Structures are given as C-alpha cells and as structure tokens.
Amino acid sequence: xxxxxxxxxxxxxxxxxxxxxxxxxxxxxxxxxxxxxxxxxxxxxxxxxxxxxxxxxxxxxxxxxxxxxxxxxxxxxxxxxxxxxxxxxxxxxxxxxxxxxxxxxxxxxxxxxxxxxxxxxxxxxxxxxxxxxxxxxxxxxxxxxxxxxxxxxxxxxxxxxxxxxxxxxxxxxxxxxxxxxxxxxxxxxxxxxxxxxxxxxxxxxxxxxxxxxxxxxxxxxxxxxx
Amino acid sequence: xxxxxxxxxxxxxxxxxxxxxxxxxxxxxxxxxxxxxxxxxxxxxxxxxxxxxxxxxxxxxxxxxxxxxxxxxxxxxxxxxxxxxxxxxxxxxxxxxxxxxxxxxxxxxxxxxxxxxxxxxxxxxxxxxxxxxxxxxxxxxxxxxxxxxxxxxxxxxxxxxxxxxxxxxxxxxxxxxxxxxxxxxxxxxxxxxxxxxxxxxxxxxxxxxxxxxxxxxxxxxxxxxx
Amino acid sequence: xxxxxxxxxxxxxxxxxxxxxxxxxxxxxxxxxxxxxxxxxxxxxxxxxxxxxxxxxxxxxxxxxxxxxxxxxxxxxxxxxxxxxxxxxxxxxxxxxxxxxxxxxxxxxxxxxxxxxxxxxxxxxxxxxxxxxxxxxxxxxxxxxxxxxxxxxxxxxxxxxxxxxxxxxxxxxxxxxxxxxxxxxxxxxxxxxxxxxxxxxxxxxxxxxxxxxxxxxxxxxxxxxx
Amino acid sequence: xxxxxxxxxxxxxxxxxxxxxxxxxxxxxxxxxxxxxxxxxxxxxxxxxxxxxxxxxxxxxxxxxxxxxxxxxxxxxxxxxxxxxxxxxxxxxxxxxxxxxxxxxxxxxxxxxxxxxxxxxxxxxxxxxxxxxxxxxxxxxxxxxxxxxxxxxxxxxxxxxxxxxxxxxxxxxxxxxxxxxxxxxxxxxxxxxxxxxxxxxxxxxxxxxxxxxxxxxxxxxxxxxx
Numbered sequence: 001x002x003x004x005x006x007x008x009x010x011x012x013x014x015x016x017x018x019x020x021x022x023x024x025x026x027x028x029x030x031x032x033x034x035x036x037x038x039x040x041x042x043x044x045x046x047x048x049x050x051x052x053x054x055x056x057x058x059x060x061x062x063x064x065x066x067x068x069x070x071x072x073x074x075x076x077x078x079x080x081x082x083x084x085x086x087x088x089x090x091x092x093x094x095x096x097x098x099x100x101x102x103x104x105x106x107x108x109x110x111x112x113x114x115x116x117x118x119x120x121x122x123x124x125x126x127x128x129x130x131x132x133x134x135x136x137x138x139x140x141x142x143x144x145x146x147x148x149x150x151x152x153x154x155x156x157x158x159x160x161x162x163x164x165x166x167x168x169x170x171x172x173x174x175x176x177x178x179x180x181x182x183x184x185x186x187x188x189x190x191x192x193x194x195x196x197x198x199x200x201x202x203x204x205x206x207x208x209x210x211x212x213x214x215x216x217x218x219x220x221x222x223x224x225x226x
Numbered sequence: 227x228x229x230x231x232x233x234x235x236x237x238x239x240x241x242x243x244x245x246x247x248x249x250x251x252x253x254x255x256x257x258x259x260x261x262x263x264x265x266x267x268x269x270x271x272x273x274x275x276x277x278x279x280x281x282x283x284x285x286x287x288x289x290x291x292x293x294x295x296x297x298x299x300x301x302x303x304x305x306x307x308x309x310x311x312x313x314x315x316x317x318x319x320x321x322x323x324x325x326x327x328x329x330x331x332x333x334x335x336x337x338x339x340x341x342x343x344x345x346x347x348x349x350x351x352x353x354x355x356x357x358x359x360x361x362x363x364x365x366x367x368x369x370x371x372x373x374x375x376x377x378x379x380x381x382x383x384x385x386x387x388x389x390x391x392x393x394x395x396x397x398x399x400x401x402x403x404x405x406x407x408x409x410x411x412x413x414x415x416x417x418x419x420x421x422x423x424x425x426x427x428x429x430x431x432x433x434x435x436x437x438x439x440x441x442x443x444x445x446x447x448x449x450x451x452x
Numbered sequence: 453x454x455x456x457x458x459x460x461x462x463x464x465x466x467x468x469x470x471x472x473x474x475x476x477x478x479x480x481x482x483x484x485x486x487x488x489x490x491x492x493x494x495x496x497x498x499x500x501x502x503x504x505x506x507x508x509x510x511x512x513x514x515x516x517x518x519x520x521x522x523x524x525x526x527x528x529x530x531x532x533x534x535x536x537x538x539x540x541x542x543x544x545x546x547x548x549x550x551x552x553x554x555x556x557x558x559x560x561x562x563x564x565x566x567x568x569x570x571x572x573x574x575x576x577x578x579x580x581x582x583x584x585x586x587x588x589x590x591x592x593x594x595x596x597x598x599x600x601x602x603x604x605x606x607x608x609x610x611x612x613x614x615x616x617x618x619x620x621x622x623x624x625x626x627x628x629x630x631x632x633x634x635x636x637x638x639x640x641x642x643x644x645x646x647x648x649x650x651x652x653x654x655x656x657x658x659x660x661x662x663x664x665x666x667x668x669x670x671x672x673x674x675x676x677x678x
Numbered sequence: 679x680x681x682x683x684x685x686x687x688x689x690x691x692x693x694x695x696x697x698x699x700x701x702x703x704x705x706x707x708x709x710x711x712x713x714x715x716x717x718x719x720x721x722x723x724x725x726x727x728x729x730x731x732x733x734x735x736x737x738x739x740x741x742x743x744x745x746x747x748x749x750x751x752x753x754x755x756x757x758x759x760x761x762x763x764x765x766x767x768x769x770x771x772x773x774x775x776x777x778x779x780x781x782x783x784x785x786x787x788x789x790x791x792x793x794x795x796x797x798x799x800x801x802x803x804x805x806x807x808x809x810x811x812x813x814x815x816x817x818x819x820x821x822x823x824x825x826x827x828x829x830x831x832x833x834x835x836x837x838x839x840x841x842x843x844x845x846x847x848x849x850x851x852x853x854x855x856x857x858x859x860x861x862x863x864x865x866x867x868x869x870x871x872x873x874x875x876x877x878x879x880x881x882x883x884x885x886x887x888x889x890x891x892x893x894x895x896x897x898x899x900x901x902x903x904x
Contacts, residue, residue, distance in 0.1 A: 077239060
C-alpha cells in the first residue's frame, strides 16, 4: 500500500465511467504510474471498489477509495467498509464527493475513522463555507469543487479564482495543516499551474483525463507546468 | 465467472463482518467451495465489493455482489456499477437486502439491468406482501427474510412457517418461474430441510455460518439433510 | 374531513410551487371546490403539509397529503406522521410520488397504515412493472406517471396509450379493486377523456392547472368532456 | 409571527409524539405560552408541519419548524418548503436534528436560506467537532446533543459538562455571535441552570416536558432556577 507523502498531488477520480472500469481501470492506473515515474509528479488514483485490489496489486502509486460508508464491521450488507478497502490496498479515500454527499455527522465519523486507520482523508466541498466546515474536522485534504463547474471543462482556478483563494485562506485560518485541492473543470497544465499559484496543494480531476483521447498525453500535459 | 445453474441453493452473505473481509473472506469462500465439492450442494458466496475480484479468481463457485446501485456508467463517484462487479467476476447480485433497502423504481431498474447482463437477481423482501410485489418484477429469486428474525438464530421456517408457505404460494401464483429463498435465522441442517419442505428453493444466510466457531462444520451440517 | 367516494376523480397535486403555497393554496383549493360544485366532478386537492389544516377547514372537497413517512408516533423530529395529517384534515395521501420515491418495504407499511386509518392511498408508479408491484400491496389507487412525461405537457394518454392500457390490464389482473389514475402531462379535457377511454378511473395532475394563467378555466376545460 | 429576540431561550421540540400532535399540540403550545407569560422566560415551540398554522394563529410565542428541505419552490412533491412554513407562521426552524440528519452542503444551503428569510436557524450537532463545523456556517444557534443522551433523562450538562464547555469555547472561537443551546437529557431546573452556568444560551428539549405527567409543572420547574 503506497501512501500519499508529498504535495503537489494529482488525484485522478475514476468515477464509474466504463472507460475506467475493470481492465480499462487497470490500464489507466498503469498510465498514471508511468507518468508519475517519468515526471516525478505525485499521482494517486481512485478507482471503483471492485477494482481496488487488482490495481493496488499492480501499481506503485497511492490508491484511494471513492467513498466509504459510516459503518463499523458487522451486519451492513452492501455497505463499503473502510477495513475492507484498506485490506484491498487503499491508502485513503475520497469523502463527501458531490456525487456521494454525506451527512455532516457521518463526514466527521469517517474522517476520524480514516485518520485512525492511518489512511488519507480527502473531503470534497462545494463552496467556501462548507470548506471551512470541513476543515474543522481535520481531514488531510479539502477538495473544493463548485458544482456548476464539475465536468464543464471550465477550470475553477480560472472561472472563480476568488473561490480558490478564499478557500485556501479560510481553511488555513482554521487549520494550517489541512491541505487544499482544486477540483472541477481542471484538465490542462495551465489549469493546474493556476490552481497551485492560487495556493492549492494539488488537483482532483476526472473526465478531463479519463475521457481524453489519449489519457497519458493529457496527464503529461497536466503536470507539464509544475 | 460461475453461474447459479441449479437449486436447491445456499447463498452465503458475507455482509461486512471482519470475519468475512479480505483474507478471511477468501478463506471462507474456499471453505464454501470445498463443501460444495464434497457434498455436491450448490453454494454461492456474496462478499463485499472490494473482495469480489480476488475471490472470483480463486474459487469455482458462483460469486454474487451484495448490492448494485441503480446507475448506468458515468459520473457516479462511489456508486456500485453493475458492469464493474460483473467484470470483477460476479455472476449475480443481492438486491434490496434488509440492510440496504431500495426504492421500488430502483429495484425494478436493477432487476432489469441484472437480467439483461445475464446475471442472477436475488431480491430480498420482508413479508408476504412485498414478496408478491417483488415477484411481479420477474427476478430469478425472491428471498423472504422477516426482519425480526434476522440474526436471531430463530429460523423463519420454524418460527413462521406460514410466512414461508404463504410466500411460496403467492409468488408462484404471480410467476411460477420465480424461485423462493428462505432467509433470517437459518443455520442448521434441520432449518434448511424445513425451508425446502415448505417449498423454498434454497436459503440465504450469514451469521449462522460466518460467525460459527467452525464455518466448514456449520456449512456441512447445513446441507446434511438435503 | 371529506372522503373520496366516487370516480372518475381529479387529484390536483399542489407540489411546492409558490403558486400553490399558503394563501394561494387556499385560493386554488376554493377554485377546485367551485368547479367540483359547478360540474359535479370529483376533485381532490393535495397541498403541502403546512397548508392542510387551513384548507381542510375551509373547503368541502377531499384533501390529501403529498407524502407521509413510514414512522409511528414517537421520536421522529421532522417526519410527517400520518396521525398528524389526518387530524389536520387529510382523508388520504399520495405515496411514492416520483419526487418522493420510497423504499418498497416503506410503501407497503404506509399503504397498510393508511388503509387502517380509513384514509385513501394513492401509490404513484413509473411504468407497467412497478404498477403491478404496487397493485399487489392493495392501495386504493395506483397512479401511473412515466417520468419522462411529467411536466412535459405531453399527456401519457396520447404519447404512450399502451402504457395506460397495459397498466390498467395488469393491475386489474392482480386486483380488480385497485383503481388506476393517469398522471404526467395531463392538462386538457381531451387528455382526461383519452385517459378514461383507456380505462383509467381518473387523473393526477399538477402544473397543467396550477401554473395555468387561469386555473379555474383550465380545471373547467379538464372536466368538460366527461 | 413572533421572533426569538432574547436569550436564555427554551425551545420545546414536539417531535412526532401523539402527546404533541394536533389538538394536544395546541394545548401544549398554550401551556408554553402561559409559562412564558407567567415567568418572563423566552419559550419557543417546534410542532409538526401540519400543526404550525393553527398554533401560530393562537399563541404569541415563537413557533419553529422541525425541519425544512433544501429545495426551492417548484416541483418537489412532499418536501417541506421554507416559504410554506414561514407563511404558516414559523419564525425559524430546527436544522439537522439527530432524527433528521442532513448533508453538509444542504445544512449550508438551508442556513443561508433561513437567514435570508429573516428566520431563526438552529443547527443541531452531536459533538464538539461537528459543532465547530456548524458554527462556520453562521447559524443563529448551534444545539449540541450527544446522541447517547437523547431521551435518556441524563442531562448533558451533568454527564458531560466538558462537552458543553468545549462546545461553547470552540464555537465562540469561530464566531462569537453564534449562540449555543444544550440538548439531550435536559428536564429539570437544575439541568437548565447547569447548562447556562457552563456558558449555554438556552436549552432544546422534548420528552422531559412533553411526556411529563404535568407538562406545565415540568416547564415551570425547568425555568425556576434562572
């Protein structure tokens, strides 16, 4: 199990695209590993639960779950147990992604459980206010993704730079140890550079790379300006 | 990928017990395969999503998912995509388990998607009325589990035989092709025999085997009277 | 409390439009009562919870809740208790509306509770299959609303007459006592006549009347062909 | 519509007890008003949606909703629209009660909408961490209720005074304008005095008063030490 140890970091969310399921998820993870090796960039991948084991077996970059449920071991048929994704090879998890919003009390419980398990916690948020709220829970990362920009191809770092700066400021005002990721609409090297220039510690992205004609080329471009 | 091809069938739900997670899930799957081989009984296992791939690689008995979400491929971070569990090696799925109840429209959508994918659909229900409702959706199996008996050690086939008989009658009245499983409280060979005598085509069970001191012995006992 | 006693019936769902909230809900209920009185047509209204009491006090037509939660009296802050809407004056409730989908086990529980309370139960469904499933639960009405037609202005009775006929057939095959309503896209007298000609016992509608320039005129037109 | 204008405040959550539904809700609201008049104490009541209108018509103390949904006016059958409870007479609302937990993004949206409507927002939380998170969203009140003490009769102010003090400190560190309420297990004058002594601005309670043999006597005792 490979940990996230440095920033800046690129986290690639595989979502539930067919282009990033099963054998194609494995291929995308290997491409991500190649780009990490070739460029020295930190890249983590976040595949579906069913693909974590085989990917974590094969690649030497961090693998994150896309979600874990706020349950402890026991009778919870169909739930995603943190212990299971950890044993499968995940070294962290996304939490409260815009496509998997969670209750406040559950975000708190999962962040605590993730930290206790020695895993990385990445809490996704939709604006400056909820980013501040998330920061009080002391996750490793808060990833700000204005919902109107997700999948838009318009990078938040360009469309709403004040949201990124405001988020960085407010989060560091609450807890300077919480790192900030920029999501939503990021796809090019220019977008990523702009995010880091605004104070972000990395990016969280999906369709811009996964649905690209040539994901390796897209990833190489993404990290080319750092 | 091994299909469910005959009845009577034993489906072993691994839930999210630590005793059936990761390496211990694998061990339990192998024990299930041994008992299937030694006795000729049909046994399927339903591990957590994260364990499907490694188990399906190693054993030659049917592997079912515990749940799939009512989504198609796309942007659904954290959801369980049917295509993903199928590619991981699942040949069917539980649907609407009492610990993962679903909306009626979603049960319908997932049954249709499962059938279309050539996978086995096992819809769980809580009483005679909802069993009838489930049967109209034409799944392969309806598994009746009165909630008050789940994990109780009291078998539905003994505590409420009229529920099992009533369910079998009403389901076959609606669609004779839908098979009936008995869940909740089943753990011994006597329980399973009683279920089949009442007209059931098999059993769905969990803690009675998984938390047994000796799961292999418990499974051997379960199928000893058939 | 006025009961639904005859069919054909028009049920007007007030949803959460501002045009049908508070004082405007009251006005719309009075208009509905006027049209019922003038034409002899059975018209019921389904306002928001907060408006049930004042409307039921003032009009002499049936008032239905839009939803009740599957809970019994007790500690359930924020839930909609059937006993509360009944005491406020509701003589029935919509169940499982497409904007408030429920779990199968909960639909069953709420239908039973509604029947036991002597109130009318109207279960909404999205296709022929889920209509059959709903019919097995023995509600008073099943209201079929193909989701793609809701709010479209295209009546299901015209766009998909086979869905209405198929639903009527399959429901009556399961239980001839269950009445069938046609929803989604209904707004004119022609639409309503087509629905009844296809075997429906009435219509469930919302925006076509509520958002009309002149709701009374729209309601009068709706019932003009019966 | 009567506003909350001063602290200390007592907020009486009617939940969905039969003892506080319909006519009995009205009686309890009148008792609350009497005690407020006789003692000069600020008392607000939070009845079910269906009872807001009739209670707000009859009593001259603040009436709060128990919950509002994160929706704007439109097609949301069965949802609780803020505009509807406001027009019915509510001057504020509970948000994220332990029996009606909400997603973080939705708490943020509802707090903003409540503030914009000139209504009081009372966000319920389960521990110090989520209280801090809630405070960043700038509601009028945060009500801390450790879930293990709800309905226990054991007051949080006695069982876990450090939770109350810690919550007051952390909330005022984030925003000194956010007021703190103490919930869970409060029922006597001694409990309430202890809560205020620990820095709370009031209490949120339910069963201790509502299920008391003599609710008026219980309320009089509650406020007797202030």
